[in-house]
């Protein structure tokens with residue numbers, strides 16, 4: 126159904142589309158080069174999710190004309206929400222997920238599980254409190270969008286279904302590494318047609334399971350995906366990693382911790398066998414999950430304090446967590462910020478000048494766009510290392526960050542496994558997001574102190590943080606005037 130140019134209501138605003146939009150399946154595909162919004166013509170895209178136009182590009186990142194002082198409450202963690210949903214879906218009885226994130230990635234997970242036969246209901250009309258009732262799993266069509274957690278955590282669940290489960294996702298998702306987990310599942314007795322998106326799993330209601338060796342250096346999600354469903358495999362699973370080191374280990378720790386909370390027996394490399402994880406077959410206990418705030422999504426807000434010599438606090442910061450976002454405390458401290466955590470309130474106060482940093486982000490790759498933006502505003506060079514696997518994230522983040530920072534006058538070079546960032550005076554320009562939520566938020570950090578940064582497709586932040594612009598503008602309060 127094509128949606129032609131003309132008057133549209135987008136995000137509560139009137140937009141005149143000067144190009145043409147075409148709808149394919151559930152997605153509205155961008156064909157627009159120009160659109161007029163509030164009397165001004167913009168070059169850029171109109172993107173969409175769930176069949177509804179949701180955002181308009183370009184967004185002028187607000188400039189902070191004085192230090193930012195704010196307290197910002199973040200919604201739930203994407204990684205914890207999607208794990209809780211998977212575990213609840215294969216549990217022995219109904220579970221509740223409280224504080225669930227509702228965003229594109231988590232809604233794709235909810236839609237997929239519902240299509241497979243799982244009951245997921247909002248409790249008392251609250252979108253963030255979900256009652257998950259396992260049911261017989263059957264044939265379904267799954268849209269993965271651009272979500273790594275959906276494309277890697279769900280195929281093992283699909284293998285437990287009775288029927289054909291077809292997977293597809295965004296065009297851009299088709300280049301993300303996926304073959305490793307599909308090949309591993311084949312090795313565990315699952316019938317799969319395809320080596321990447323689109324692909325189909327023919328479930329027979331049971332999976333043999335057993336032992337498999339994979340190279341998980343491309344993504345920790347290959348390991349997490351196999352472990353999450355493995356208790357429901359007849360022989361459980363033993364995953365051996367053979368390759369260079371596995372990135373994002375805290376995310377595997379998160380998987381293990383949540384499995385153990387659900388009564389599943391798990392053995393990790395820390396228990397003795399190098400590069401090996403083992404999950405024993407057995408019931409997955411229904412758990413009432415309480416989701417922590419998303420600490421990775423907190424990092425751009427904390428950065429607002431760092432780059433404006435302001436103070437930003439985030440409540441409900443866990444005292445102990447497997448979320449990699451917690452590492453921002455050490456990073457900001459090293460760059461010259463004052464960081465304190467008292468009574469679950471994390472507070473960051475920025476220095477007058479931010480220092481560059483030499484840091485290995487292998488375990489916490491999610492933080493790279495934030496750290497790169499901070500480094501571009503520091504007074505000395507930075508080196509970000511250990512993050513070659515970011516080339517397989519939402520976009521090639523190393524290429525995207527260097528192209529966009531350099532586009533604003535920066536001096537970034539890509540290394541084999543990271544970025545070298547030299548401080549430069551940055552200037553106005555368009556910041557492309559590449560459909561990557563964390564690219565968009567990195568651009569917003571720079572726009573706080575660089576006048577005239579226009580972010581293309583800021584709506585892509587809905588992948589994990591819908592309403593980002595509003596939260597950002599609220600944080601800035603009356604001082605955050607459009608430049």
Ligand SMILES: O=C(O)C1=C[C@@H](OP(=O)(O)O)[C@@H](O)[C@H](O)C1
Pocket residue numbers: 203204205273274343344345346349372373376490491514
């Ligand atoms: O398991 C998870 O929830 C995640 C694991 C990490 O993936 P990689 O290991 O592919 O970096 C991380 O970057 C991603 O945002 C979320």
Ligand SMILES: C=C(OP(=O)(O)O)C(=O)O
Pocket residue numbers: 271272273274491518519563589
């Ligand atoms: C890499 C990320 O996401 P995904 O879960 O899609 O891999 C991310 O959120 O930074």
